[in-house]
Amino acid sequence: MPAQQLPHPPPGPPARPQPIPERAPESEPEASYDPATPADAPTDPYPDARIGVSALSLRYQVVAALAVAVVAVGALVHLGMVFLHVAPSNTVTKQHGKAIDEWIYPEFEQNWKLFAPNPLQQNIEVQVRADVRRSDGSTRTTGWYDLSAEDGAAIDGNLLPSHTEQNELRRAWDFLTATHDNTNRPIGLRGTLAETYLRRIVVLRLGRDDAAGKGGAVQRVQIRSRTTNVPPPEWSDEQVSTTPQYRLLPWWKVPADEAAGGVR
Structure with missing residues (x-):
């Protein structure tokens, strides 16, 4: 006996389409504002500008280097003369004592000695x-x-x-x-x-x-x-x-x- 087919239910009313929610427009990122920096401040037109001696041309750099060298040599000579002046008598001072004195006196006179002798008695x-x-x-x-x-x-x-x-x-x-x-x-x-x-x-x-x-x-x-x-003091045997x-x-x-x- 053939199976009896159940009747299909009648189709219902068609479903109403659901509205798609609209996406909020994306907000543009706000530009950062630093009150300490004016917005219209000009940028450095020479970001790699050199300063000091390096800003000079090669010729003037050479002149500056020579000037520094002359000052350094003069300082070394002066220190050497002062050292020989205050040092004890030696071969150099015996041979060049006049030149040393002419350099020292009167502007650079020194009233001390490198190795102090016995105090004045x-x-x-x-x-x-x-x-x-x-x-x-x-x-x-x-x-x-x-x-x-x-x-x-x-x-x-x-x-x-x-x-x-x-x-x-x-x-x-x-x-x-x-x-x-x-x-x-x-x-x-x-x-x-x-x-x-x-x-x-x-x-x-x-x-x-x-x-x-x-x-x-x-x-x-x-x-x-x-x-x-x-x-001499009383305790000394010096005569x-x-x-x-x-x-x-x-x-x-x-x-x-x-x-x-x-x-x-």
């Missing part, structure tokens, strides 16, 4: 006397004025002593002894300069002490040094003589423009 006093013309026309010779003692008295107890009181007379005497031989004759032009320098100092000191008196004038001066050894040693210079005529202490 002598007291050196600079003294002066003068032939003066009085206001009545007569002449006389003064006694010895101890200029070093005057400086010492001015420094003693002074918390702020002047550079003049500490060094002027001492350095003038050192300058003279370094430029004169054992017979007190000047060695070259620097020796004559040392005499003029020391003479002017002592004439000014005599004027300050009123050595010529009112209306008088200094005509000649004679300078000497008095050197005494510093006694030294404390007898003063004198170095007497010849009389120097005082020019008329210095005689009344007018040179400053």
